[in-house]
Amino acid sequence: TEFDLAVRGGTVVTAASKMTCDVGIKDGEIVALAKQLGPAARDIDAAGKLVLPGGIEGHCHIEQKSSSGLMTSDDFKSATISAAFGGNTTVIPFAAQHRGDSLRKTVEDYHACAAPKSVIDYAYHLIVSDPTPEVLGQELPALIKDGFTSFKVYMTYDALRLDDRQMLEVLSTARREGALVMVHAENHEMIRWLTEKLVDRNNVEPKYHAVSHSRLGESEATHRAIALAQLVDTPLLIVHVSSEEATSEIRKAQDQGLKIYGETCPQYLFLTVEDLDKQGMEGAKFCCSPPPRDVQAQEAVWRGLQNGTFQVFSSDHSPYSFDEKGKLSAGPNPPFPKIANGVPGIELRMPLLFSEGVRKGRIDIHKFVEVTSTNVARLYGLFPRKGTIAIGADADLAIWDPDLERTVRYADLHDLAGYTPYEGKKITGWPTTVVNRGRIVVSENTLQVEPGSGEFLARESSEFAAPLGQLAPETDPARNFGAQIL
Numbered sequence: 001t002e003f004d005l006a007v008r009g010g011t012v013v014t015a016a017s018k019m020t021c022d023v024g025i026k027d028g029e030i031v032a033l034a035k036q037l038g039p040a041a042r043d044i045d046a047a048g049k050l051v052l053p054g055g056i057e058g059h060c061h062i063e064q065k066s067s068s069g070l071m072t073s074d075d076f077k078s079a080t081i082s083a084a085f086g087g088n089t090t091v092i093p094f095a096a097q098h099r100g101d102s103l104r105k106t107v108e109d110y111h112a113c114a115a116p117k118s119v120i121d122y123a124y125h126l127i128v129s130d131p132t133p134e135v136l137g138q139e140l141p142a143l144i145k146d147g148f149t150s151f152k153v154y155m156t157y158d159a160l161r162l163d164d165r166q167m168l169e170v171l172s173t174a175r176r177e178g179a180l181v182m183v184h185a186e187n188h189e190m191i192r193w194l195t196e197k198l199v200d201r202n203n204v205e206p207k208y209h210a211v212s213h214s215r216l217g218e219s220e221a222t223h224r225a226i227a228l229a230q231l232v233d234t235p236l237l238i239v240h241v242s243s244e245e246a247t248s249e250i251r252k253a254q255d256q257g258l259k260i261y262g263e264t265c266p267q268y269l270f271l272t273v274e275d276l277d278k279q280g281m282e283g284a285k286f287c288c289s290p291p292p293r294d295v296q297a298q299e300a301v302w303r304g305l306q307n308g309t310f311q312v313f314s315s316d317h318s319p320y321s322f323d324e325k326g327k328l329s330a331g332p333n334p335p336f337p338k339i340a341n342g343v344p345g346i347e348l349r350m351p352l353l354f355s356e357g358v359r360k361g362r363i364d365i366h367k368f369v370e371v372t373s374t375n376v377a378r379l380y381g382l383f384p385r386k387g388t389i390a391i392g393a394d395a396d397l398a399i400w401d402p403d404l405e406r407t408v409r410y411a412d413l414h415d416l417a418g419y420t421p422y423e424g425k426k427i428t429g430w431p432t433t434v435v436n437r438g439r440i441v442v443s444e445n446t447l448q449v450e451p452g453s454g455e456f457l458a459r460e461s462s463e464f465a466a467p468l469g470q471l472a473p474e475t476d477p478a479r480n481f482g483a484q485i486l
């Protein structure tokens, strides 16, 4: 036979096109796109279904210790299975450096966890928390050359945060080496000060977490991160944007022509601070940073997706169980500063956006594909091998039934957080068959592959990471009396 697998008669959608045709797959790649292809060893009937590029989850925390030393509830097996059932074929979690550790050792440790367990393809972003001259001068450049072409830095959390001078060092290193920098932008001292005031007055319930992580703290740090990036002419991605104010900062920078990118997440479209104010400790299930805000913020974030302020939509899956191993590790009634930050969401990221976005007419199907797959691949150096349906691309497909209605129940999900923030929500449109490099990973509601069958992806330099070439007056030798700064 000509093909190993043929997906027949579906509506094949990319970020830019839509056509009803067959997809012919051989040796893990897409080799033909046409009506009524010849025989294949195996067929999938996709009539009446959507055939989309597999989702790429570009922001998730797997087998990662929180800043207070707590392990996420998911390992690479449960997280990648959950991702696959949610229509993903690639995940890019973080390899998080702890201060004093070598970056190379960090990556090797994560690799030892991921390689035997992943059911879909994977790569890692680095988290740089200790930018010593050795790390920035040798380790990071070598790792970037080995295909770890993006990394995240934090402006808050004691164990992770960089100061502004360190941010500049890291950004200028990224510029030189061709890596994409992602930033967690919140003002550390504003969080600390508000937290102290709240705790002093015994305002310690989960809802006060949202008070301590203010909108102003988010937008100030966003503005500052953008200024730091602009000074050294380095592109920058602001991750997990929650508020209208931070969205505006990003938009303003983009309107000036700067290469500033934005990411938002389901928790900022579908949750609000009211969720943190639920009965007893229930609110702890919704504590993440930045926190969910209000309906007005949700609308601003929707607009940001619609108008292209946000290039990507990620889950920020950070699963901590609602018990003494997770959210309640500091006791049954922890004050908010002792509640692990993060919400699960790797399996529902795309169904939620499909149902509330595409089905309800807020975004079209092409935008959906763009922010959940194509742009993720482009941002992180995986395009066009990943993120689209084209001849020569990996055969990474998610076949969606756009009319399938299901009510979210944690019991039907595959992660190990033990709860979902979206319990009871009605969702229309679900992936039913998921194919990664030609392997059927999920079909008939069943996992079809073994742990360890996912592949590590060494990545190219991001096409989004090339400097604009527009130096600030003070870093431009033509305007700073000839000083060589970058």
Ligand code: URP
Binding pocket: 061, 184, 240, 287, 288, 289, 290, 316, 318, 341, 342, 343
């Ligand atoms: O609350 C969150 N988002 N926890 C995960 C870590 C991070 O900052 O992305």
Ligand code: ZN
Binding pocket: 184, 239, 240, 289
């Ligand atoms: Zn973060």
Ligand code: ZN
Binding pocket: 223, 249
């Ligand atoms: Zn500003």
Ligand code: ZN
Binding pocket: 059, 060, 061, 316, 318
């Ligand atoms: Zn995160």
